[in-house]
Amino acid sequence: MRKPRRALATPLAASLVALAACSTSPPAAGRELTVWIMGDGSARFQQLVSTFTARTRVRVDAVAVPWNSIDQKFTTAVASGKGPDVLQIGLSKLRAFAASGALLRLDRRTLDGHPNLAAARFLDGLAGDGTAAGVPWVSDTRVLFYRRDILAAQGITRPPATWEELRATARTLAARGGGAFGYHIPQWDNTLPVIMTWTRGGEIVDGNGKIDFDTPEFHRAVDTYLGLYADGSVPTDADFDQVQGFVTGATPMLVSGPYLADAIESAAPQLKGRWWAAPVPGGHAHTSLLAGSALGVWRAGGRKEDALRLLDYLSEPSTQVAWYRLSGQLPAVKAALDDAALAADPLVAVYSRQLRDARPLPPVPDWDGDTGKALLDALNSIVLTGADREGALRALYAATGGTAARP
Known part of the structure; x- marks a missing residue:
């Protein structure tokens, strides 16, 4: 415990x-x-x-x-x-x-x-x-947790405020070498792509109250999500421990919830003052989960x-x-x-x-077991197994399109 x-x-x-x-x-x-x-x-x-x-x-x-x-x-x-x-x-x-x-x-x-x-x-x-x-x-x-000390050592004096800045910062941090990365994407987190879409002003529910991922804002979110992997900025190990990655400095940035602060303070009280949190990066907005x-x-x-x-x-x-x-x-x-x-x-x-x-996730019947799972399956198949991007996304649209999001 x-x-x-x-x-x-x-x-x-x-x-x-x-x-x-x-x-x-x-x-x-x-x-x-x-x-x-x-x-x-x-x-x-x-x-x-x-x-x-x-x-x-x-x-x-x-x-x-x-x-x-x-x-x-x-x-x-x-x-x-x-x-x-x-x-x-x-x-x-x-x-x-x-x-x-x-x-x-x-x-x-x-x-x-x-x-x-x-x-x-x-x-x-x-x-x-x-x-x-x-x-x-x-x-x-969800907020952005970051290691102040590690960013400062690379001449970065503030947390990234946009996803473009975050991707550039992650590349800089990954260039430290020695097994270092710049960012961590938990492979079980089906909310990050949604947050990336919202912050670009997009929706994943259409005007008829149905799930619809096939939008320009979602496509731009996917660009960022996949780009972090393509840059070599995130680990691909499914068992990667986000707390230890943050504590050791291997992954000095990630979007997570307040429970991460509890885990960091418990695991590494000596890091007090060397890390902090900021609102999620954005552009059109900084809307989080x-x-x-x-x-x-x-x-x-x-x-x-x-x-x-x-x-x-x-x-x-x-x-x-x-x-x-x-x-x-x-x-x-x-x-x-x-x-x-x-x-x-x-x-x-x-x-x-x-x-x-x-804002909350759309009230679909079973987000984790259905819509959110299909979303992760599509993105993980691209970055982890080399699946064709367009084919994987078409499969996502077919699996989730028309799912009712009722209040």
């Missing part, structure tokens, strides 16, 4: 422990919630909910689920009819998971009596219309009211701020982002600036 982004001894985090200690009553017998937490944050989540247990006498058992295992684990749970009481769901998967019928519909009537779960309290673009199968838990966006995770409630579970109480607690601004302190994941609640202590964090200022120009 990664270490917390900030030491638990902060006043805010310490208050969680103090409040939990105020109660001497043990959790009530039989009142326990099982919560699936994505990634390696279950121990930190367990610490976060100690206050909830002290208040309600409801025990919480946090179970870590790897991101790449959630689809199979969820499918198995649906087939057996036995799932967790609460589960974390990436927003790009929420529509597909909701279609299974296994999640409780969180409409206004269901949420009555839980004021913290009102849609208006969450960041625009994260909350649905009050009938969604999940409530926002954390927000996420608005993403994050939601929390869903198992419809057939017998502890739905306790589950909703937990969601309400997790949506309190103070809890959201505490989770950022523990995990480096951004709040989804607007009031938490406005918290004075959080707003004073210079990295949060970068993220907040980017969130003001960010």
